[in-house]
Amino acid sequence: MQENTVLQLRNVTKKIGSRTIVDHLTIDIPRGEVFGLLGPNGAGKTTTIRMIVGLISMTEGEVYINGTSVKQNFELAMSQIGAIVENPEMYKFLTGYQNLVHFARMHEGVTKERIDEVIELVGLKNRIHEKVKRYSLGMRQRLGVAQAILHKPKVLILDEPTNGLDPAGIRELRDYLRQLSQDEGIAVVVSSHLLSEMELMCDRVAIIQNGKLIDVRSLVEAKSTAALKRVIVEVDSVEAALQALTPIAEKTSPAITSEGIELQAEREQIPEITALLVHAGVKIYSVRSMNKSLEDQFLEMTRSEQIV
Incomplete structure (x- = not known):
């Protein structure tokens, strides 16, 4: 395992009867990265997450958390993960602070200072002493993230974290996850079928379809080095x-x-395009150049996979 890698999937497979839900996934995720599991509903994202956090068993393969095998040393591996699978469940009759104190008792070494630190980190300082039943869904998501990182995990896993959030809540969550990955050095793993959100949120994405890994793509590189662009000439x-x-x-x-x-x-062909049009006497009102979106790339890849 590379020194910087904190989550490894090696040929992770889940079969139910004759049906293969997840098919030999192999992925490496380093610390400080926001990594996306992207695919349509039913692609196997949630099943993969459930295997990583030990909610269901693997048929084949292995998961390593910071070098620790989930199969061979389950408790030590799980102590290094924070996770929200589906919706964060909190005690609504307690305050946000009381919820965090309750969850802190489940881990050794979580101090009052650490509780205050995560409250500040997720931006709940002004509302933390209100009862959770008064929280918006976005605030509950943030409280869930605070609970998940109390024990300073190496990996934070969030399954469909933007479900039910309004645009402002989605943007807030996106900013907090980016801050977490940078300030805490946590590897954040996010699953979603919302391509536009993953494009804004993640450093890399693994594109999964029918349980298979189609591609792992760096979004930073994709944005900066995309060779062909859509050029619209009015x-x-x-x-x-x-x-x-x-x-x-x-x-x-x-x-x-x-x-x-x-x-x-x-990009270098645009002057040639405009020169040909001007030479032919065509009036040009605007020229717009756009990178292929993650959605365009995703649809191209999944279509080709279906054809094969």
Whole structure:
């Protein structure tokens, strides 16, 4: 195991009867990273998380938490994980602070100072002494995260954490997870089927379909090094523009859309595109260049997987 790696999945498999729910997943996740498990409903994300945290057994494979085998040393492995699977469950008749004190008793060495530290970290300082029944869903999510990191785990696992949150709550949670990964050095594992949120939240994502790992993709690299971009050119005559772009049609695949002419082109090709249009007398009103979104990439990969 590499020194920086805190969560390893090795050929993790779950079968129920003749059906394979999760099929030989192998993933390495380092400390300080927000890592996404991305896939449609039924892809095997929650089953994978349940195996990592020991709620269900693995048919094959192994999970290591900070080098400790979940199968061989379950208690030590679990002591290094914080998790919220589905919704965080709290005692609603107690205050947020009383809930944290209650959960702190389940772990050795959680001091009052540590409780105050996590309250500050998740932004609940002004509301922590109110009863949980008065909390919004977003505040309960934050309290759940506070409870999960009380014992300074190496790995924080959140299953569909944005479910039921409004846009402001989603953004708050996203910011807290980023802060946690940086300030506490925790590896944060998040599962979701919401592509747009994963794109904003995660450093890398594992794309899972039908229980299989299709790809592990760095979102930072994908944003900065995407070769082909969608280029939308708004013109006065789409027919004339299409004709003018004939010399580069094979390389850029120009097509008429409701927005104008759409091409697949590298950034360096844009001056050539505009020069061809100007030379043909086509009036250009705007040129927009956009990276392929995670959604576009995900749909391309899952479609190709289905075809195979």
